Amino acid sequence: MTTAWICVAAVGLATILIKAAGPVLAAEWELPMRAGRVVALVGPALLAALVATQAFASDDELVLDERAAGLLAAAAAIALRAPILVVVLAAALTAAALRALA
Amino acid sequence: MTRGAEYYLAIGANGHTGANFGGAMDATARPLPRSVYLAGARAMLPLTPAVWLFAISFGVLARSAGFDPVASVVMSATTFAGSAQFAAVSVLGAGGTVVAAVAAAVLLNARYAPMGLAAAGAFRGGRLRRLLEAQLLVDESWAISQTKGDSGRPRFDRRRLVGAGLLLYVAWVGGTALGVAAGDGLDPAEFGLDAAFPALFLALLVPLVRTRNAFAAALAGAGLALVLTPVTPAGVPVIAATLAALVGLLPERRLRGAEEPS
Numbered sequence: 001m002t003t004a005w006i007c008v009a010a011v012g013l014a015t016i017l018i019k020a021a022g023p024v025l026a027a028e029w030e031l032p033m034r035a036g037r038v039v040a041l042v043g044p045a046l047l048a049a050l051v052a053t054q055a056f057a058s059d060d061e062l063v064l065d066e067r068a069a070g071l072l073a074a075a076a077a078i079a080l081r082a083p084i085l086v087v088v089l090a091a092a093l094t095a096a097a098l099r100a101l102a
Numbered sequence: 103m104t105r106g107a108e109y110y111l112a113i114g115a116n117g118h119t120g121a122n123f124g125g126a127m128d129a130t131a132r133p134l135p136r137s138v139y140l141a142g143a144r145a146m147l148p149l150t151p152a153v154w155l156f157a158i159s160f161g162v163l164a165r166s167a168g169f170d171p172v173a174s175v176v177m178s179a180t181t182f183a184g185s186a187q188f189a190a191v192s193v194l195g196a197g198g199t200v201v202a203a204v205a206a207a208v209l210l211n212a213r214y215a216p217m218g219l220a221a222a223g224a225f226r227g228g229r230l231r232r233l234l235e236a237q238l239l240v241d242e243s244w245a246i247s248q249t250k251g252d253s254g255r256p257r258f259d260r261r262r263l264v265g266a267g268l269l270l271y272v273a274w275v276g277g278t279a280l281g282v283a284a285g286d287g288l289d290p291a292e293f294g295l296d297a298a299f300p301a302l303f304l305a306l307l308v309p310l311v312r313t314r315n316a317f318a319a320a321l322a323g324a325g326l327a328l329v330l331t332p333v334t335p336a337g338v339p340v341i342a343a344t345l346a347a348l349v350g351l352l353p354e355r356r357l358r359g360a361e362e363p364s
Contacts, residue, residue: 018214018215
């Protein structure tokens with residue numbers, strides 16, 4: 001077995017177990033009220049973290065590049081209540097245009 | 103906001119998705135089950151080309167890192183998580199050990215544990231079915247399956263997750279195969295595709311922030327992730343951001359100007 005296959009098998013198995021852990025093990029778990037309120041906020045917290053890292057992180061560095069401008073364009077589109085496709089396109093086109101100009 | 107309209111607005115700010123599936127529903131009816139799967143897939147459509155192009159570039163990268171074609175496609179089919187796959191392949195390609203590659207990938211995918219826990223109540227059926235459906239959990243499908251429930255609290259819809267996840271799965275595995283076959287350089291950044299992902303997550307985040315606590319959790323989550331980025335290994339910042347959800351222990355108050363619950 002090659003190195004690549006060992007990597008594929010180990011990462012695949014670990015990921016399958018991680019993804020399934022909550023839905024399989026916590027299925028019948030009735031959350032207490034307070035815990036329920038905490039779990040409900042995992043969404044906003046993680047989504048905001050994904051926005052931040054995908055827009056401003058490059059490996060282990062914080063950077064301000066064309067993605068930040070794209071995010072700004074997306075925020076403007078959201079404020080104007082644009083459909084999701086327009087929001088995503090605004091970000092991609094802004095970043096692409098700035099890179100083409102640079 | 104009417105009850106039936108919830109499914110329409112899970113994606114996009116404030117319900118302006120322009121989507122109307124079948125057009126047969128009135129304001130009070132629950133949507134047909136099949137239309138909810140389709141709603142999930144349809145909500146995922148805007149980002150599918152970007153995911154597909156990233157999958158192609160993963161295929162290209164995996165080949166250049168010495169993965170054989172079958173191993174590259176099998177990795178996309180079993181791991182189905184972009185950032186972890188890129189990380190593992192990059193580590194091996196740069197001459198790193200298998201242990202380092204696997205550790206990087208597992209660290210990056212650890213965020214699916216809290217995500218799966220948050221969505222656990224939405225899954226149905228026996229253990230095997232839950233295990234299989236949970237594999238469709240990726241950042242994008244998870245975000246799209248989150249709808250604004252009663253009282254403004256997020257709630258998960260399994261059918262949206264499955265609909266969105268299946269579409270992404272096909273795009274991801276198919277794109278990988280194409281990249282493996284084409285094997286030629288393609289840079290998604292040139293098309294600004296790397297900027298599309300934070301934009302989508304922001305569009306999905308905004309409708310969820312309707313209470314002071316949700317606002318605080320989002321701010322703290324983003325702040326924690328940014329502060330930790332320079333000082334922790336990749337993957338840790340986003341997992342640590344989960345801690346921001348602890349503000350849920352505080353009393354809840356609605357943001358001024360936010361809509362009343364439906």
